[in-house]
Amino acid sequence: GEDVEQSLFLSVREGDSSVINCTYTDSSSTYLYWYKQEPGAGLQLLTYIFSNMDMKQDQRLTVLLNKKDKHLSLRIADTQTGDSAIYFCAGPILEYGNKLVFGAGTILRVKS
Amino acid sequence: EAGVVQSPRYKIIEKKQPVAFWCNPISGHNTLYWYRQNLGQGPELLIRYENEEAVDDSQLPKDRFSAERLKGVDSTLKIQPAELGDSAVYLCASSGRGNEQYFGPGTRLTVT
Numbered sequence: 001g002e003d004v005e006q007s008l009f010l011s012v013r014e015g016d017s018s019v020i021n022c023t024y025t026d027s028s029s030t031y032l033y034w035y036k037q038e039p040g041a042g043l044q045l046l047t048y049i050f051s052n053m054d055m056k057q058d059q060r061l062t063v064l065l066n067k068k069d070k071h072l073s074l075r076i077a078d079t080q081t082g083d084s085a086i087y088f089c090a091g092p093i094l095e096y097g098n099k100l101v102f103g104a105g106t107i108l109r110v111k112s
Numbered sequence: 113e114a115g116v117v118q119s120p121r122y123k124i125i126e127k128k129q130p131v132a133f134w135c136n137p138i139s140g141h142n143t144l145y146w147y148r149q150n151l152g153q154g155p156e157l158l159i160r161y162e163n164e165e166a167v168d169d170s171q172l173p174k175d176r177f178s179a180e181r182l183k184g185v186d187s188t189l190k191i192q193p194a195e196l197g198d199s200a201v202y203l204c205a206s207s208g209r210g211n212e213q214y215f216g217p218g219t220r221l222t223v224t
Contacts, residue, residue: 004154031211042116042203042215043155088154092211097168100213102154 003093006103013111018076020106022089027070029091034063034074037086037105046074046087076108084110114138116216118204124222130192133219137185137206144181145213146189147203155203155215161187194223 005023012018024032030051035043049056049063049072056063062075072089086105092098117136125131137144142163147155158177160168163184172179176195181187191198201220205213 033212035215040217040220042118042217043205045212045214048212090154099157099160099168102156104153 002103003101004089004091004103006087006089006106008104009107009109011109011111012079014079014081016079018074018079018083018108018110020074020076020087020089020108022072022074022103024070024072024089024091026091026093026095027067028094032063032065032072032089032091033100034061035088035090035102037088039085043088079108079110081110081112084108116204116206116214118202118216118219120219121217122220122222124224125194127196127223128193130190131194131221132188132190133202133204133221135187135189135204135216137187137204138208138214141206141208141214142184143207144187145205145207146179146187147205147215149201149203149218151200158189191221194221196223199223 003025031048033048034046036046037043047058049065060077064073088102088105090100090102093101119134144161146158149155159172159179161181164181179189199222201218203218205215207213
């Protein structure tokens with residue numbers, strides 16, 4: 001399978017929580033990242049987590065890391081219409097010289 | 113602090129024509145990356161520079177793509193001749209001492 005996999009689409013109502021999931025193959029990844037891409041724009045670094053952490057919280061964002069299952073998630077609390085975008089998880093893959101490999105992205109649509 | 117600057121933002125060319133993209137990284141960032149992002153996918157690394165040295169160009173199609181970063185700051189990516197399949201968004205990113213990569217807005221290339 002792909003080195004980094006994400007679900008393609010998520011739709012939530014404004015004010016609800018959003019959870020975007022990601023699975024990866026390289027257990028040696030030291031950092032794992034979440035990026036946000038709005039239409040016509042580049043990628044904006046949202047947050048990242050070290051591999052020795054299980055959780056990281058940053059305002060409305062919570063990142064959970066399950067190293068055993070190689071599963072990463074991004075939770076957005078109180079989702080707003082401005083959160084509508086494509087979210088990418090990414091991690092370095094040792095097999096590729098620690099090159100950052102991105103998932104295909106999850107489209108988040110927030111309904112008002 | 114200014115972010116990563118790219119130009120042009122959009123480019124439409126006919127196949128077999130040459131095209132060039134320019135990137136100015138964040139001041140002080142020694143590492144510069146060029147990515148290609150096809151529609152509905154995450155970015156894929158084309159080439160990485162450490163200062164003026166290309167340290168990873170394994171994914172750069174060298175028959176038609178070239179890149180340079182002569183003074184270790186600005187960089188250009190060239191395609192000659194362009195093919196229909198080169199239509200994509202070309203993203204430049206830079207990083208400093210940390211591992212976080214910061215992206216520019218990208219150049220959207222359409223080859224007709």
